């Protein structure tokens with residue numbers, strides 16, 4: 001009975017909030033559409049890699065209930081237009097980033113792991129970034145993953161398989177993407193400089209000769225000037241946001257702010273793709289705190305983009321995802337169906353990747369218990385730690401990697417965190433797409449991700 005009254009009260013509060021939000025959004029939508037001509041000078045596409053509805057929900061609850069503020073991306077939802085988004089490809093219902101980003105970039109269905117190529121695997125398909133460049137706009141790619149990784153690659157390069165990041169690096173510079181920021185320096189450097197290039201070329205030197213400011217840490221990012229920037233802050237992926245404080249890397253929001261400053265100097269406008277690349281990686285490892293922290297870092301970058309769009313109303317801003325990762329669910333704890341345990345998640349001080357890196361491949365139950373206590377602030381039982389050490393998933397999942405005890409750890413932590421995961425791979429869960437500014441009126445109802453290309457193309461032409 002007590003629970004019933006509480007539920008009723010919660011429902012009334014929620015209903016009131018929904019009515020207020022709807023009223024507000026209808027009001028904002030009217031303002032935006034009346035100011036809209038359908039053509040945009042600038043296009044900003046922000047992609048949360050692996051950002052499904054639960055990744056959004058987890059970050060929303062965390063931001064509102066722990067940090068006491070709303071997500072900036074909600075401003076885009078309320079001020080503009082929102083759609084559900086499907087992302088199936090030419091050959092699969094569940095996609096990966098290359099095909100998903102390629103479909104957004106070109107409007108054509110792609111096959112798994114190809115980078116902006118037709119289904120024959122050898123015919124390049126023109127991307128929205130190439131169209132923008134041909135019209136004299138500036139172009140930028142920013143990510144917390146490698147700059148040659150599938151999502152940024154799909155806008156500026158054409159290769160039969162996403163693993164050919166050495167070619168992607170060359171192509172990104174060859175077509176003259178004005179701003180390139182992220183990780184992945186290894187694909188720009190020759191083997192003699194600890195890179196992966198067997199051709200002996202040093203693309204950082206070549207970029208400098210071509211007029212790029214080449215930078216490598218947060219301080220240099222602040223100081224950088226000019227119209228072209230190549231900022232590569234790590235050899236591989238950049239740090240997870242939860243681990244970033246001990247590095248010299250800039251935040252995604254810092255990179256976004258600098259990118260917009262540089263790109264907006266082009267009088268004709270610009271196209272920019274900004275990716276929260278590590279949401280996906282944290283979710284692959286079933287790391288709830290890591291996922292939420294990278295979602296918040298992505299949201300900070302969206303905040304920078306929103307501020308820019310408000311000052312420059314001739315900007316089409318679109319926020320979406322390539323796919324959902326790992327079937328994240330806010331499932332409540334087993335003892336009381338209280339929902340995601342936000343205060344427990346708040347205690348985490350390291351990513352699962354950092355923790356498993358410290359623990360090694362075959363940690364003892366005791367080491368696991370200590371690592372979880374030290375980094376997650378949770379006291380799991382000896383029995384639970386032994387189950388993690390025995391890592392059933394490692395034996396049952398043929399695709400298991402060296403840190404295969406992480407999914408078992410996530411199952412053990414489920415009663416503590418109230419977050420569940422279906423598996424470790426991507427899912428076909430429908431996504432959100434939302435946008436504001438000229439052209440965003442077409443973001444509504446149910447869309448396929450290929451249609452985002454059409455919306456951006458119509459805005460730029």
Ligand SMILES: [Zn+2]
Nearest residue numbers: 280281284325
């Ligand atoms: Zn992924």
